[in-house]
Structure formats: structure tokens, C-alpha cells
Amino acid sequence: MHVAVVGAGYVGLVTGACLAHLGNSVICVDNNPAKIEGLQRGRLPIYEPGLEELVREETAAGRLYFTTDLGLGIRTSEVVFIAVGTPALPSGEPDLRYMEAVAQEIGQHLDERYRVIVNKSTVPIGSGDWVRMLIVDGAAEVAKQRLSSREVGRDPEARSLTLELSPWTPQFDVVSNPEFLREGSAIQDTFYPDRIVIGSNSPRAIEIMRQLYEPILSRQQGLGGDPVPLLVTDLASAEMIKYAANAFLATKISFINEMANICERTGADITQVAEGIGLDKRIGRAFLNAGIGWGGSCFPKDLAALIQTAADYGYEAKLLRATVEVNREQRQRLVEKLQQALKVLKGKTIGLLGLTFKPHTDDLRDAPSLTLIEQLHRLGAKVKAYDPIVSASGMREGLAHVVVETDVFRLAQDCDALVLVTEWPEFLSLDYRRIAELMRRPLLIDGRNCLDREAVRQAGITLMGVGW
Ligand SMILES: NC(=O)c1ccc[n+]([C@@H]2O[C@H](COP(=O)([O-])OP(=O)(O)OC[C@H]3O[C@@H](n4cnc5c(N)ncnc54)[C@H](O)[C@@H]3O)[C@@H](O)[C@H]2O)c1
Structure with missing residues (x-):
């Protein structure tokens, strides 16, 4: 499959390299030119065990590419992962400006072919629908610019009619695919996950995601071990699963630390x-x-x-x-x-x-x-x-x-x-x-x-x- 991964950080780079290793053609897009230039020369921006070798191998095999050109990534791919950062703002809310910029830009580059847009970044509940809206807005903006630059006359009525009759609307679905990898064992976690979660109500998108993950789900291409469960949910539940998993793990640690504090006293x-x-x-x-x-x-x-x-x-x-x-x-x-x-x-x-x-x-x-x-x-x-x-x-x-x-x-x-x-x-x-x-x-x-x-x-x- 042809895949684009937007955001070449801890998650994006690992996802891209692992999907390339499974035989897909992967293009990793990042808006940091120094990062991309380094990656093109085989220099990794992060340390993750085994990643440098994997990236080198997949680049040499011609299955993994790096670019700053998001348009190129979108045009050449049927599945587009968004893996940009969502750091916390001082208020505690996630800073979604990277997500917003990418979603709008994706919309500007979509053509008439169907795409699956995959949210891999950890984003608040409801973000799937928000990303869909931003993509549609981005696409509409470009359609408007194209129409206004053509000879539709100066008559505003004729122009709005032309816009309404415009036969093209972007064909895509947004899927939530939360990431559970742990830094330090990210490659192992990607090839041997406890589960894969897909949040979507589109049978077409779900089927494409199932095909993409098939080698991991049914342990093909030399991956041993038991089959991996695929959990298909609605968008909001998939988004919530990621937060609930991290909340539980953090609570478990705080719990044992509270017990430790009582132990010290007793x-x-x-x-x-x-x-x-x-x-x-x-x-x-x-x-x-x-x-x-x-x-x-x-x-x-x-x-x-x-x-x-x-x-x-x-x-x-x-x-x-x-x-x-x-x-x-x-x-x-x-x-x-x-x-x-x-x-x-x-x-x-x-x-x-x-x-x-x-x-x-x-x-x-x-x-x-x-x-x-x-x-x-x-x-x-x-x-x-x-x-x-x-x-x-x-x-x-x-x-x-x-x-x-x-x-x-x-x-x-x-x-x-x-x-x-x-x-x-x-x-x-x-x-x-x-x-x-x-x-x-x-x-x-x-x-x-x-x-x-x-x-x-x-x-x-x-x-x-x-x-x-
Ligand atoms: N790091 C983890 O262990 C981990 C695990 C699970 C989920 N997540 C989630 O995955 C997401 C990504 O996390 P990360 O640790 O990989 O972040 P990161 O900061 O390492 O990487 C994000 C990348 O996105 C790039 N980027 C930002 N704006 C862009 C744009 N407009 N176009 C292209 N590239 C752009 C940045 O340059 C950066 O390289 C976050 O939502 C995070 O919560 C992270």
C-alpha cells in the first residue's frame, strides 16, 4: 500500500519505518527541513533502539522516503497518518495547532481519489469530526480559488452557482488509530502490540486499515506469536481508549507511590x-x-x-x-x-x-x-x-x-x-x-x-x- 506519515517524530518515524518493513511504500513528511535533510542522509533526529538500522534498511530498499512536501505525500498515498505533536498548553488543554495546520493542508491537496486519513496523534474526544471539517474547509478553499481564477465572469451570482454545481467533493474518511507504543521499545511494540484499535464508522476505511495491518494482525512476514486482536469502535471511543489507558497506567503508578508513602511511615x-x-x-x-x-x-x-x-x-x-x-x-x-x-x-x-x-x-x-x-x-x-x-x-x-x-x-x-x-x-x-x-x-x-x-x-x- 502507499502510505504517507505526517510528522517524523517518535511515533511517525517508527510507524513509517515499520510499515515500510511490512512491504508498504511509505513517505514520511515533516515541516522541519533540518530533520528531513538529516533523515535523507541517514541521520535520525531521535534515539530509539533499532530505529536507525531499520530506517537505513528500508530507505536502501526504496520503501521509505522523506520529504517536507506534504502535497507530494498526499498525492502518492491512499492512507495518510497524522502523527504530529499535541503538547499541553499551560491550561492543560492540548495544543492542536499542528494538527489543525496539517488537516487544512491535507484538504488543499486532496484530489478525486479516495483517501483514509488516520489520526495517530493523541487528540481529544471529538477531534476526528473536527479534522474532517478542517479537511473539507481546506478543500473548499482551494476549489474556490481555482474557480475564481477561471473565466466564470465577474457576475457574483454566476460564480456562486458555479461553486454550488462544482461536481467535486473530496472523497475521504477520518479514522482514529490510537498509538500505544512505548519509547525505548517502540519497534517491538509496533510489531507485537497487545491490540490495534480502529475508530471509524466507514466500512471502506475499516477494511483498508485491516488490510494495512493484516501482517501484524495475523503474524505474517516472519512475525511470530499469537494473532493480535483488532478492536473496531466508533471514532469517539477510539479516542477515549487512548486517554483511558494512559489515565489507568498513571493512576496505577500513583497508587503504588501512595502505598509506598504509607509503608515508609508504618x-x-x-x-x-x-x-x-x-x-x-x-x-x-x-x-x-x-x-x-x-x-x-x-x-x-x-x-x-x-x-x-x-x-x-x-x-x-x-x-x-x-x-x-x-x-x-x-x-x-x-x-x-x-x-x-x-x-x-x-x-x-x-x-x-x-x-x-x-x-x-x-x-x-x-x-x-x-x-x-x-x-x-x-x-x-x-x-x-x-x-x-x-x-x-x-x-x-x-x-x-x-x-x-x-x-x-x-x-x-x-x-x-x-x-x-x-x-x-x-x-x-x-x-x-x-x-x-x-x-x-x-x-x-x-x-x-x-x-x-x-x-x-x-x-x-x-x-x-x-x-x-
Ligand atoms: N512519544 C510517544 O511515546 C507517544 C506514544 C503514543 C502516542 N503519542 C502521541 O503521538 C503524537 C506524536 O508524538 P511524538 O512523540 O511522535 O511527537 P514528536 O514531537 O516527536 O513529533 C512530532 C513531529 O511532527 C512534526 N510536525 C509538526 N507540525 C507539522 C506539520 N505541520 N507538518 C509536518 N510535520 C509537522 C514535528 O516537526 C515533529 O517532528 C502525539 O499526539 C503524542 O501524544 C506519542
């Missing part, structure tokens, strides 16, 4: 408690790791958007508000632990192990580390950090108040405390003995409860965690 150990409740099949072990809390490009903005949508429809989402509040305070708790151990933080040096919001990504959007850096800086501490990807890549945007070190031993040098913020696998087996020797005070706060407590303590480090 003398119970949250890791044992999580094990005990996680074995219950109704609960499950995933997302029960107490720690510094959730962040990243999706949970914070999606929770804020859902709370805002609920409010728009006259409902106060009390549980979701509490989920957000527990998470906000959880970041503060690590600072409190440092204060407990070191008392005054002014003049102290604190080292952060990890900066990204989770391991195996370079994404710093709404990462808990950023809050920690701001709070520690405000309290007069010197903040240093080491992150396997950020340190190596030289990215420094948003990192004004932190010294980024090139290795973990330089980080440990003269630190009054280390805080493990991101559970990168390499932090599990560091030479903690050497680290203890380098530190001014051998204190480590495990903000992800991921370290071997015995091993770290035997290295001579005072270890504190979350919920024990």
Missing part, C-alpha cells in the same frame, strides 16, 4: 507489598514499581487533557486530579529525603544518575529529573548528572542548571549524595565501591527502587529508597 516494605498484590491476577505486577513518579511526553499531558475534557462536559475528574497531585508530590519527596539526610542543601553537590524520563530513550519531555534539578538549584545545591544517552549526545536543551558529566565516576567525584532518577540497566551493576570512594559522602537515594540493596550497602554506601 515500617512495611513497598517492594514486598507490590510483589504480594501483583501476584493477584486481577491486579498484575506491571506498573507497580514505587519511585519518583511518572513523566514523559504522554502521561502528564494526556491526564491534563482528559481532566480538561471532563470539565468541559461538566464533570470533575476527582480520581485523575488525585493521580496528578500524588505524582507532583512524589517528585518533591526525593528532595525531602535529601534534606532529611543532609539537612541544608545549600552548597551541597548532588549527582543525578539518569536524566531521561525512562531508560532507552533520549526524551526529556516532562522528565522527573527536570523538576529535581529545578528544586535543588533553587535550594542552592550544585547539580551534576550523568545519563548514558544525554551525556553522549551532547544535548543540553532545558539543562541550564545542571553540569552534565561524561561518565559515572566523574559524576560521583565530590558528591554529597547521588540520586538514581532513571533506571538505566548500566546503573544496576556499577562499581559502587569505587563510587563510594569518590564521593564526599557515600549516600545514594534509589528513586526507582531498582538497585540490589545488599550489594550497594556492602560497597559502603548509605542507601535510601522509596517506600522502605
Whole structure:
């Protein structure tokens, strides 16, 4: 199939490369010329394990192209994915201006052939119909311009009659296809999803989407494992599924963090408690790791958007508000632990192990580390950090108040405390003995409860965690 993906970010690039790998001809469109130029030369704008190789392979095979020309993407494709960003505005509402611009432009480039326009971006309930309206408006605008530039005379009546009689209306359906991939395992998640959700009331569009995803659904082309369920819903329900899934996962994390805070006060150990409740099949072990809390490009903005949508429809989402509040305070708790151990933080040096919001990504959007850096800086501490990807890549945007070190031993040098913020696998087996020797005070706060407590303590480090 011929596919266009608009927005070559974490979602668009992975979607494009994976669909190309399944044999489709994919054109990725982005309005950032530097990004596209880099991609055309094989340079990726993001870090995602396996993606660089996949993009290189599919580009060489002639199945994956990059352009800034949206018109080219639309003209050559029967399915058009929209995967542009929908970040949060200060009010919590999603900023839909990228979505709006793309939808209008799509309308301007449609011709008489039928297209499926797929919303892959996470957008508020009702956006499918809004996108349809914008596309129709975009198409009407172009039709008007064409007609007015032709010889229909100066007579306004003749002109409006010509417009009304214009035989062409764009042939398309808008489908919602929410994305559930996780940064750090995005390719695996795309080829081996738990489910694929299609929201549409058009049998024609649903059938095209089913065909596009057939290799994943019925495990063809070397993809092993069990068939993947395809859930077909109406547009609004598909849009809501994405928000509800993220709201549930974020709530599960805030729940275990609340339990951790109670454990700390009562003398119970949250890791044992999580094990005990996680074995219950109704609960499950995933997302029960107490720690510094959730962040990243999706949970914070999606929770804020859902709370805002609920409010728009006259409902106060009390549980979701509490989920957000527990998470906000959880970041503060690590600072409190440092204060407990070191008392005054002014003049102290604190080292952060990890900066990204989770391991195996370079994404710093709404990462808990950023809050920690701001709070520690405000309290007069010197903040240093080491992150396997950020340190190596030289990215420094948003990192004004932190010294980024090139290795973990330089980080440990003269630190009054280390805080493990991101559970990168390499932090599990560091030479903690050497680290203890380098530190001014051998204190480590495990903000992800991921370290071997015995091993770290035997290295001579005072270890504190979350919920024990
Ligand atoms: N990142 C994730 O893990 C993830 C997971 C599931 C869903 N989502 C959702 O997917 C959407 C995209 O997220 P992302 O993380 O890939 O964002 P991103 O910021 O990494 O990528 C968005 C891309 O869109 C491009 N863009 C913006 N306006 C454009 C335009 N007019 N024409 C062409 N390109 C344009 C930007 O240059 C950028 O490259 C969001 O709605 C997000 O909530 C993200």
C-alpha cells in the first residue's frame, strides 16, 4: 500500500519505518527541513533502539522516503497518518495547532481519489469530526480559488452557482488509530502490540486499515506469536481508549507511590507489598514499581487533557486530579529525603544518575529529573548528572542548571549524595565501591527502587529508597 506519515517524530518515524518493513511504500513528511535533510542522509533526529538500522534498511530498499512536501505525500498515498505533536498548553488543554495546520493542508491537496486519513496523534474526544471539517474547509478553499481564477465572469451570482454545481467533493474518511507504543521499545511494540484499535464508522476505511495491518494482525512476514486482536469502535471511543489507558497506567503508578508513602511511615516494605498484590491476577505486577513518579511526553499531558475534557462536559475528574497531585508530590519527596539526610542543601553537590524520563530513550519531555534539578538549584545545591544517552549526545536543551558529566565516576567525584532518577540497566551493576570512594559522602537515594540493596550497602554506601 502507499502510505504517507505526517510528522517524523517518535511515533511517525517508527510507524513509517515499520510499515515500510511490512512491504508498504511509505513517505514520511515533516515541516522541519533540518530533520528531513538529516533523515535523507541517514541521520535520525531521535534515539530509539533499532530505529536507525531499520530506517537505513528500508530507505536502501526504496520503501521509505522523506520529504517536507506534504502535497507530494498526499498525492502518492491512499492512507495518510497524522502523527504530529499535541503538547499541553499551560491550561492543560492540548495544543492542536499542528494538527489543525496539517488537516487544512491535507484538504488543499486532496484530489478525486479516495483517501483514509488516520489520526495517530493523541487528540481529544471529538477531534476526528473536527479534522474532517478542517479537511473539507481546506478543500473548499482551494476549489474556490481555482474557480475564481477561471473565466466564470465577474457576475457574483454566476460564480456562486458555479461553486454550488462544482461536481467535486473530496472523497475521504477520518479514522482514529490510537498509538500505544512505548519509547525505548517502540519497534517491538509496533510489531507485537497487545491490540490495534480502529475508530471509524466507514466500512471502506475499516477494511483498508485491516488490510494495512493484516501482517501484524495475523503474524505474517516472519512475525511470530499469537494473532493480535483488532478492536473496531466508533471514532469517539477510539479516542477515549487512548486517554483511558494512559489515565489507568498513571493512576496505577500513583497508587503504588501512595502505598509506598504509607509503608515508609508504618515500617512495611513497598517492594514486598507490590510483589504480594501483583501476584493477584486481577491486579498484575506491571506498573507497580514505587519511585519518583511518572513523566514523559504522554502521561502528564494526556491526564491534563482528559481532566480538561471532563470539565468541559461538566464533570470533575476527582480520581485523575488525585493521580496528578500524588505524582507532583512524589517528585518533591526525593528532595525531602535529601534534606532529611543532609539537612541544608545549600552548597551541597548532588549527582543525578539518569536524566531521561525512562531508560532507552533520549526524551526529556516532562522528565522527573527536570523538576529535581529545578528544586535543588533553587535550594542552592550544585547539580551534576550523568545519563548514558544525554551525556553522549551532547544535548543540553532545558539543562541550564545542571553540569552534565561524561561518565559515572566523574559524576560521583565530590558528591554529597547521588540520586538514581532513571533506571538505566548500566546503573544496576556499577562499581559502587569505587563510587563510594569518590564521593564526599557515600549516600545514594534509589528513586526507582531498582538497585540490589545488599550489594550497594556492602560497597559502603548509605542507601535510601522509596517506600522502605
Ligand atoms: N512519544 C510517544 O511515546 C507517544 C506514544 C503514543 C502516542 N503519542 C502521541 O503521538 C503524537 C506524536 O508524538 P511524538 O512523540 O511522535 O511527537 P514528536 O514531537 O516527536 O513529533 C512530532 C513531529 O511532527 C512534526 N510536525 C509538526 N507540525 C507539522 C506539520 N505541520 N507538518 C509536518 N510535520 C509537522 C514535528 O516537526 C515533529 O517532528 C502525539 O499526539 C503524542 O501524544 C506519542
